Amino acid sequence: MTTGRAVILGASSGLGAHVARRLAEEGWSVTGTGRRPRTDTDLPDEVRYLRSDLTDDEHLRELGAHLRKVDPDLVVHSVVTYGGDMATPRSVEDLGAMFRTNAIAPFVLIRDYLAGLPAARACSCVIVNSDSIYHANDTSAEYAATKAALRVLTAGLASACRGRRSSVSTLALGPLADPRKLAELTAIAERRRIPAEEVARIFLARLNPSLVITELIDLEACLRSVLHVVSLGPTANGMVIKLDGGSSGSLV
Ligand SMILES: NC(=O)c1ccc[n+]([C@@H]2O[C@H](COP(=O)([O-])OP(=O)(O)OC[C@H]3O[C@@H](n4cnc5c(N)ncnc54)[C@H](OP(=O)(O)O)[C@@H]3O)[C@@H](O)[C@H]2O)c1
Structure with missing residues (x-):
């Protein structure tokens, strides 16, 4: 498949915005999500936009319903919070919100969506991750821990896809x-x-x-990696594409 329906989680800025815009240019029907108003994004009119905050239970339910309605061929999880000001120690609540946004909410969303799909229906899910999980330090450890949790949860999602047409893969990135x-x-x-x-x-x-x-790392290389995953279909299940300049080794 060269085009289809895509949902890009975290499409209001950065990598997600690039992927949403470029997929729309390539002829995909694209829905992007973000917290900010659409007017604060640079997304073209062709990309539909849904305001959604993954820390909000009601929004998460609505997003799940929206996924089922769109019935996408491709889902990209590019939502991230880096946790704001590093100088102030984060509270338990702040850390909980980071883990929820970066790992837990997208995991539940995609788990429940895939569980409701017929086994013969194909959907490629690309989970964007980070090389930070290999070299955490005092300033990056909390963010890196959310991404490490996401990586393990992604492996669980891929395991649940075995024998089905859908795939769950990881795009592990260095500095973009x-x-x-x-x-x-x-x-x-x-x-x-x-x-x-x-x-x-x-x-x-x-x-x-x-x-x-x-x-x-060029954002376009990330887009091409996403399209490569789509082209592989179920063969991409469990795949990890590392675009991190060789910064890490065996922990994938
Ligand atoms: N940037 C890098 O150098 C780099 C390096 C390695 C890996 N990565 C990975 O690449 C991915 C994208 O990173 P990025 O830097 O391009 O991101 P970004 O520009 O900071 O964009 C993050 C997106 O997530 C959304 N978001 C944040 N909190 C949210 C919440 N609570 N609920 C719903 N949406 C929320 C943002 O929406 P609003 O802004 O509208 O709130 C925005 O659309 C992430 O997985 C990141 O870990 C990035």
């Missing part, structure tokens, strides 16, 4: 060339009067000494 990061690096480059590429190289070297990439 998202608009926010590009703007920050460009501002630093202008202040220091050095090329933006040089700033990116310094940023990547400091972020993770194991990274072998010297450029941020």
Whole structure:
């Protein structure tokens, strides 16, 4: 299949916005979700938009009903919270909300959606994850822990898909060339009067000494990876695509 119906969770910014926009350009019928109003997104008119907060029980139920109504061929989970200000220690409630947003709510949503699908119906679910799970430190550990939980829950979803037409796979990413990061690096480059590429190289070297990439990961490479998963159908079940510049090894 080259086109179909797609639901992109977390489509109001960053990677999710790119995937939603590009799929629509490729002829897919796309619904994107996010918390902010549609007017605060750059999504084109072709992408339908649903405001939905995964920390809200009612919204989660509505999103589940919406998934069943759309009956998508592709679901991409690109929702994330990085947890806000790192300087203030997070409370139990804040950490609970991070785990719920990044791992628990999408897990329940996709688990229940797939459980209601006939075994012969195909749906490719791509769960976006992060190389942060391999090199957590004092500032990233809490975020990384939510992504590690998501990774394990994703393995459970894939296991439940065995013998069915649907697939659940992981897109494990290193630092992305998202608009926010590009703007920050460009501002630093202008202040220091050095090329933006040089700033990116310094940023990547400091972020993770194991990274072998010297450029941020292109959002278009992520889109192509998603389409590759779709093209593989049920063969992609359990698959992990790592686009992280070789920063990690065996823990997938
Ligand atoms: N950016 C990177 O360098 C990088 C590196 C490795 C992996 N990743 C992974 O790539 C994925 C996308 O990251 P990104 O940086 O592109 O994300 P982003 O720009 O921060 O976008 C996050 C999306 O999640 C939505 N969201 C946040 N909290 C939500 C909630 N409670 N309920 C519903 N939606 C919520 C946001 O909606 P609103 O903004 O409208 O609230 C937005 O659409 C994530 O899985 C991330 O872990 C990113």
